[in-house]
Amino acid sequence: MKISNNIINCKSCVYRNLLYEMLSDEEYGLVNSSRREMIFKRNELIIQEGDEISEFMYLRKGLVKLYKTNSKGKDQILSINRPGDFINLLSIFSNKTQQYSVSVLEETHVCAVKIDTIFDLVKLNSEFSIRVMNRMSYIADEIIHKRFEINQRQVKGRVAYMLRFLAEQIYNKNEFRMPITRRELGELISMTTENTIRTMSEFRKDGIIEMEGKNVNIVDFDRLKKVCEMG
Amino acid sequence: MKISNNIINCKSCVYRNLLYEMLSDEEYGLVNSSRREMIFKRNELIIQEGDEISEFMYLRKGLVKLYKTNSKGKDQILSINRPGDFINLLSIFSNKTQQYSVSVLEETHVCAVKIDTIFDLVKLNSEFSIRVMNRMSYIADEIIHKRFEINQRQVKGRVAYMLRFLAEQIYNKNEFRMPITRRELGELISMTTENTIRTMSEFRKDGIIEMEGKNVNIVDFDRLKKVCEMG
DNA sequence: CGCGGCTTTGATGTTCATCAAGTAAAGTGG
């Protein structure tokens, strides 16, 4: 991780609209003065489960995974998040410690604002409160919904679901470079690395995808959809 | 469902402390004037997934299940909730429609407050906002945490986990009447009814529990714990 | 260039879902 020297003007930041647009200049000054900006490289840890929560963090750019480690040392990935997802928002208001770890899949720019500043803003500006609640609600619903979808499928359906997710929601393309290893893909859909790979190989043999290392091209999207919907 | 005639004085309500304690008398009057109270019997539906959200609802008394129905008509239970858990809180601030269904396991008293009143209160009272966020955060974390714990276990561990949950968190006793059917227990831990029953029968044969119909008595709690922790 | 982590495939066994079939309990309508 390195502290960003080249601090980007917040006026041009997408979050100015998403979260801060209703703040007065004075209120926004509070954010800015308690804000720091960081850049993380792939595999770096942004948040460690169990750490004390002192800042509210959000992604300006990049891709991260949100996960928990169980007592046997195995990780379970809860979600993959992009800018707009407030990565520690869920725990911030009920816990003193982080409930999930967050690490970096693709180079990520993070803004961190002192948690006390967020509380101050909630007190000062009710529109801001509503926005925060809206984002919390949205993230919680999304995580729960995704786990629900994954849970009711078996292996083929799960892999298909995640490939669709990556193509449709992350990259908006049928061809992309997988941001996660096969093991991580397994951790995301609750199956072993071997079966994850086997299933992807099967999709390739069936002509649903092309695949070379981390590069994936979904050549028969309709059939992928069908597998995803069937099971 | 019937509308409660015998409206209980809110001053004596546990939620006066949990959620409303910082409201002024005037603010509290807003709640009261837009509030209605209902009583539901077992198996009645309080909230239907997809319905429009017009009220914020919370349990005064009782036990409910929160669930989603998949495209094949199968239910998956997300959580079992008691008073203090705000049953549609999670979706309220990001969705126009309910994301989960809620139905009754044990006779339940519900208070419903118009959603607009909640928004008004958020605007009027920032302490109230913080409380709402705290509860949202807590519920989301709890649902996600439970699914995480269930997911990493296999059948025996899952059943053991749920029996512990019922004994420790719902009834505070080793002997209780199961509030859910075997099928519902299966829906809660993502396994078939048959295997759920088989596993419970096994626990009985092994002398971990006694069981007669819906009545369960955990006679060897240490061993149940061990099964729960092992797998 | 060598070491560790990632990827891949095959063989094997375990876990679990499904099907079947019967008993028990609970709800429903005359």
Place this chain on the structure above:
DNA sequence: CCACTTTACTTGATGAACATCAAAGCCGCG
């Protein structure tokens, strides 16, 4: 309130789905 119908509960047999173990090639990085 009893006959009837439906839903819940239970056990066994079977096979499918999946985890585990093993072995080997590959890739990237210090």
